Amino acid sequence: MNRLLLSAAALLGGLITLTVAASPALAAGDDTTLVYQGAQGRFTVDIRPGEVRIDDASRQWQLYDESQQAIFSVDPTDQSYTRLDKSTARNIRAQVDALRSRVDAKVRQLPESQQATARAALLQSMPALDSSEHRVGLDKTGRTDTIAGVACNVVQVVRDGRPAESLCVASAESLGISGAGFDSVQSMFELMQTMLAGTGFQAAGLPYLSLSGMPVRFTDTNTGEQRQLISVDHKQLPDSRFTIPDTYIETAIAPPGS
Incomplete structure (x- = not known):
């Protein structure tokens, strides 16, 4: 769950409500491919009305299907995939709540002088346990x-008063992304925000619903790692780019803390 949501958030999360400086707009197409280069390799985002596919530097890829309101994490190595939707997100939140209760009960058994240190160590290793407001x-x-x-x-993202990611954001129009295609991107972010709520990861993503463009550069302020757009294409994408092979097997999402 962590990798699916956070990789998608890191790659596509830099959307903000801004007016982009005047530049020749690309002709909007139903299909758009954005290619980014980062320290870990290339990242590709394929967009068409109703579907978004994200490929990172690993062999795994993510697929958002708007008609199903679901995000799939696909692993060609073992020919499997996991499905994440509102129903599975509710189950995950219930598991997270139960895990928090068990961990808190164990921490309270420690001497009071050790409890704060123990909680800090647990939050570091299991961010899902974080229920504080950010x-x-x-x-x-x-x-x-x-x-x-x-x-x-x-644009500078600020978390709890401290600088975090730095983004350079372009409008969907300047990237030539069709209105229907960008609507699907926003729909994906709405689903992601719903799924992140209550898991301890809601503050890790970018503020999706207040955004209205796409990042063309993403810089992690803490590490200095940068991911930057290197090409935009509007060639028609084959259906196979958005299709999980019938032979692939659906697997369950690992419980939080496992």
Whole structure:
């Protein structure tokens, strides 16, 4: 669960409500392929109305199917996939709540002087246990840049008052993404936010629902690692790009803390 949500959030999460500096807009197409280069390799995002596919540097890939309101994590290595939707998210939250109760009961058995240290160590190893409130905001810097020929605005994500990710965000129009295609991207983010709520990871993602563009550069302020757009394509994508082979077997999502 962690990898699916966080890789998708890191790759597609840099959307904000901003006006992009004037630049020639690409002709909008029903299909769009965005290719990013990062330290770990290339990341590809395929978008068409109703579906979004995300490929990272590993062999696994993620598929959002708007008609099913579900995100699938596909593993060609063992020809399997997991499905994550609102129903499975509710089950995960219930498991997380039960895990928190068990862990808290064990921590309270320790001497009081050791409890804070024990809780901090557990949160470090199992972020799902974090039930505290976190503040995530956006600092509109006013700076602009051009990445792969696309104009973008630089925005700083602020978490609990501290600088986090830095993004350079372009509008869907400037990237040539069709209105229907971008609606599917936003629908995916709405589903992701619903699924993240109550899991301890809701503050780890970017503020999806306040965003209205796509990142063309993503910089992790803590590590300095950067992912940057290198190409945009609007060639028609084959149905096979968005199809999980019939021979693949659905597997259950591992319980939190396992």
